[in-house]
Amino acid sequence: MEGRIDISAPEGWRVEPGRLRFSLHSGGTPVQKEYPLLITIPEGTPAGEYEVGLSARAGPLSDTSSLTVRVVEARCAAEDRGFCAAGLGHSLNSDGVSTDANPNDGDFDGLGFxxxxxxxxxxxxxxxxxxxxxxxxxSDGAPNNIEARGQTVPLVPGRYAAAHILGAAHHGAVETAATVTYADGSTGRLQLRLSDWAREAPQFGEEVAVRTTHRHQEGAGDVGPPVAIFAVRLELDPSREARFLTLPEEARLHLFAITLRRSG
Structure with missing residues (x-):
């Protein structure tokens, strides 16, 4: 089967390619293919959700669909002494917390804890x-951390000396790297190491920001061991304006907060 997909986007946006031609050979069984799209959004686009339309045709067959592009605005939820405590809002994608009244709500490690x-x-x-x-x-049902899936987190544009992160890993410690992108298009590799949440002492010398006396287990309530959230500092280039932080593809890594410390 051969066909094409025409792609439409809001005025002023650029989608590459604007038309895809595809060829599928199933051999009598269902098949699927993935095609990457590069979507360029004009600077100054207001925060919100936007639709990109997809129209497919192959011989006498046709179908339409759409994908939603979410534009988010980076902001400082709190500022003091040169710190910009980021409001992560739309970047939060995981619920790893539960209440004593409902210990079944969260799942930090994929096993119900x-x-x-x-x-x-x-x-x-x-x-x-x-x-x-x-x-x-x-609160119940609210996403409260970022599970690292290779996503890019927008930063409030500025020149910063460091990024301070609260986070933890599960199923062992994580040694990986994040990438900061600067306004001039250059990037920097940031070593990111976080200990396992149930480790008694930090493996990499992180500070313990929070330590609890227990954790919750789905179906069981309060159980051990105590668990922690750690604080790490990532050095940035204060001579350049930071714009984005791209996380690794590492689902065992979770971030609860990001704070940027201004240079000078």
């Missing part, structure tokens, strides 16, 4: 090790 909300910081501004963070919502 979660942090106890009652022993975590209250949502909002939170200080640890002299750094101001913005802690996410911990």
């Amino acid at each position: 979660s942090y106890p909300a009652e022993e975590l910081p209250a949502p909002g501004p939170f200080e640890s090790g002299g750094v101001l963070y913005w802690y996410p919502e911990t």
